[in-house]
Amino acid sequence: MKIAVIGAHGKAGNLIAQNAIKRGHDVTAIVRKKHNDNFKTTIEKDLMDLDKEDLKGFDAVVNAVSAWTEDTFYIHTDGISHLAQLLEGTDTKLLMVGGAGTLYINKEHSLQLIDKPDFPEEIKPLGRTLRANLERLRSFSNLRWTYVSPAYELDFEGPATSNYIIGGEEFFTNDEGKSYISYLDFAEAFVDIIENDYVRQRVSVIGA
Known part of the structure; x- marks a missing residue:
């Protein structure tokens, strides 16, 4: 598969990109500024500056951009709208690295x-922004989106066990x-989700 990872220098984005490369996928890193890395192909652009030509021909586009301050939260909402405008009506899947705060706690x-x-x-302001992010994704009727929520505790120092569960919308x-x-x-798990058909779904992942 041809996969673009926006935010490929971030914690999640980099690991998703590296995992996809290990599985033999053709990965393009989309970053604001190039670093010394092992990516075969890199596009140096801000998310909001991407155009249709940049994303043409990809099987999947991963949005792993992080925004932690209120003055940058717009990238979670306006950024989704921008990507939707570029990908609506195409066969390209758009996958979003989301948050656990949007998981449902009642039936x-x-x-x-x-x-x-x-x-x-x-972290409530970020949680509310990611809730708006998910709602905005759902509003596009002709977009092949997937929203992936990690477990509540996402540990950067934790080991690779390959032992996890892919669930649905409920915590x-x-x-x-x-x-x-x-x-x-x-x-x-995220690359598993890219490789399989979770289109127009929100899924969640926890360690087993």
Whole structure:
């Protein structure tokens, strides 16, 4: 598959790109500024400056861009709208690295993890932005999107175990009652999701 990874220098983006390369996929890194890395092909552009020609011919485009401050949150919402305009009506899949806060905690899907009283106050603004991000994705009727939520605890120092569960829209835990996954396992699961048909779905991943 031909895969573009936007934000390929970030924690999740880099590991997703490297995992895809190991599996034999043709990966293009899309980054704001080139670093010394092993990517065969790199596009040096801001997400909002990408055009249709940049994304032409890819089987999948991964949006792994991080934005942690309120003045950059627009990249999660306006960025999705921009990518949708470029990819609507094409066969290219758009996959978004999302957040755990948008997972539903009731069967009616009226409450999300971010709505719990004990959800950390300091990350609620980001959680609300990612909720808007998911809602915006759902609004495009002719876009082959997938939104991937990691476990609540996403550990950059954790090991690769290749032992994980791909779930749906509702928050769940493993047999030990934990919502945990390492970045390495998340990246591996993410490439599984790219390779399979999860189009127009939100899925979640936890360590087994």
